[in-house]
Amino acid sequence: MANRKEPGTDLEPAAGNGLLHRRVFLGAGAMAGVLGAAGMAHAEPLTVPEWVTKPGKRPLPYTQPSPFEGKVQRTIPDQNPLYEPGSAAGRTPHQFLEGMVTPNGLHFEVTHNGVPDIDPDKHLLVIHGLVKRPLKFTVNSLLRYPLTSRFHFVECAGNSGALYGANPVKGTVQQLHGLLSGAEWTGVMLSTLLDEAGIDPKAQWLLAEGGDATGLTRSIPLAKAMDDVMIALYQNGERIRPNNGYPMRLLVPGFQGNMNIKWLRRIRLTEGPMQTRYETSRYSLLLADGKAAQYKLQLDAKSFITRPSPGYQMQGAGLYEISGLAWSGNGTVKQVEVSADGGKSWALAALSGPVLPKMLTRFRAPWKWDGGPAVLQSRVTDDTGYVQPTRDALLLARGAKAQYHFNGITTFQVAAGGEVSHVYA
Ligand SMILES: Nc1nc2c(c(=O)[nH]1)N[C@H]1C(S)=C(S)[C@@H](COP(=O)(O)O)O[C@H]1N2
Numbered sequence: 209m210a211n212r213k214e215p216g217t218d219l220e221p222a223a224g225n226g227l228l229h230r231r232v233f234l235g236a237g238a239m240a241g242v243l244g245a246a247g248m249a250h251a252e253p254l255t256v257p258e259w260v261t262k263p264g265k266r267p268l269p270y271t272q273p274s275p276f277e278g279k280v281q282r283t284i285p286d287q288n289p290l291y292e293p294g295s296a297a298g299r300t301p302h303q304f305l306e307g308m309v310t311p312n313g314l315h316f317e318v319t320h321n322g323v324p325d326i327d328p329d330k331h332l333l334v335i336h337g338l339v340k341r342p343l344k345f346t347v348n349s350l351l352r353y354p355l356t357s358r359f360h361f362v363e364c365a366g367n368s369g370a371l372y373g374a375n376p377v378k379g380t381v382q383q384l385h386g387l388l389s390g391a392e393w394t395g396v397m398l399s400t401l402l403d404e405a406g407i408d409p410k411a412q413w414l415l416a417e418g419g420d421a422t423g424l425t426r427s428i429p430l431a432k433a434m435d436d437v438m439i440a441l442y443q444n445g446e447r448i449r450p451n452n453g454y455p456m457r458l459l460v461p462g463f464q465g466n467m468n469i470k471w472l473r474r475i476r477l478t479e480g481p482m483q484t485r486y487e488t489s490r491y492s493l494l495l496a497d498g499k500a501a502q503y504k505l506q507l508d509a510k511s512f513i514t515r516p517s518p519g520y521q522m523q524g525a526g527l528y529e530i531s532g533l534a535w536s537g538n539g540t541v542k543q544v545e546v547s548a549d550g551g552k553s554w555a556l557a558a559l560s561g562p563v564l565p566k567m568l569t570r571f572r573a574p575w576k577w578d579g580g581p582a583v584l585q586s587r588v589t590d591d592t593g594y595v596q597p598t599r600d601a602l603l604l605a606r607g608a609k610a611q612y613h614f615n616g617i618t619t620f621q622v623a624a625g626g627e628v629s630h631v632y633a
Pocket residue numbers: 315316317318319320321362363364365417418419420422423424451452453464465466467468469470471
């Protein structure tokens with residue numbers, strides 16, 4: 209380095225209110241200065257903790273997280289009496305997680321009529337409608353096809369819907385944005401099976417149906433199905449869990465979570481969309497004039513900070529790492545900016561790779577908190593050039609009736625005492 213400074217002084221400002229250049233993450237010399245900010249001086253002899261003095265426990269056949277991590281749980285609200293029995297949402301605790309992959313036990317869940325108890329040996333998937341040869345598959349016959357593994361997020365179109373509300377919800381990122389998870393999915397590309405069935409040239413859409421009590425059905429454009437839709441059998445290396453669609457689910461990367469049909473039992477090729485309940489009265493974007501936007505299926509780029517976030521208590525002025533998630537249903541995260549002064553100035557965050565299309569991307573930014581009030585925001589730009597809008601801009605464009613697809617900027621206020629809360633900018 210040409211103009212080398214003493215460790216600890218190499219903290220170049222990148223934006224207002226203490227945001228530092230992401231360069232501090234690169235290079236050992238610079239890191240030494242950064243680590244010095246949080247490391248505690250050590251002088252006394254090392255003591256022997258109790259657990260070092262005796263043999264530990266025998267291993268378990270299927271392990272669980274440490275009991276000391278007991279607070280890291282999905283939140284499951286009580287049954288809403290207005291909805292079908294078994295209707296439930298489980299939200300991912302992003303405030304406690306790191307990296308880009310959600311552990312299977314913490315993957316969010318939206319289930320409209322309970323989780324069916326499916327015997328994989330009795331489950332059938334049928335492909336019919338506008339095809340030359342209707343086909344049926346068992347789990348075992350599907351497993352004989354070439355498998356593909358891809359990392360993709362799933363996000364409910366209702367995720368973050370509370371941010372359309374007039375008053376900011378005083379909640380954690382789990383409450384605000386927990387209907388979102390990311391995983392490595394392995395399965396058979398739907399195009400492989402459709403090619404085998406032989407597509408009738410009249411087919412432009414397909415209907416996918418779930419094998420649960422609600423028989424959830426959604427229409428999917430055939431072009432999307434032929435592009436990157438997968439029949440997923442594995443989630444992060446193990447068979448998909450019952451609540452996420454065991455033994456097989458549809459994965460429709462970047463599109464509304466609701467289209468990722470769990471417990472998939474039927475695909476019917478059609479000329480047009482079928483206007484099912486879940487694409488008309490629900491999960492459609494209601495415009496200001498009361499009409500629904502037809503087929504806004506892709507989820508636009510979005511990001512939020514996971515740390516520090518509400519529930520997190522700052523431990524005094526000094527160096528912190530801001531960490532968060534960014535993603536786009538339209539492509540790949542190009543850049544993430546963070547602000548500590550409510551959007552007046554922005555610093556580029558470092559993207560912690562791999563940065564993959566239609567997958568969560570972890571971003572990080574160094575921040576020297578001066579102990580005073582700060583207003584934290586993140587803003588993603590994807591590779592289509594789309595920039596995440598402010599909440600005000602989104603509300604203006606969407607009108608007063610919108611419920612779904614909220615992707616505006618989230619704002620967290622850090623009070624002088626170090627308490628973090630969700631606010632509107
Ligand atoms: N068959 C069926 N598929 C379904 C659902 C359902 O209730 N039944 N819920 C949908 C909704 S609304 C969402 S957001 C996603 C959530 O996927 P996950 O539960 O694996 O996170 O599954 C979708 N697929």
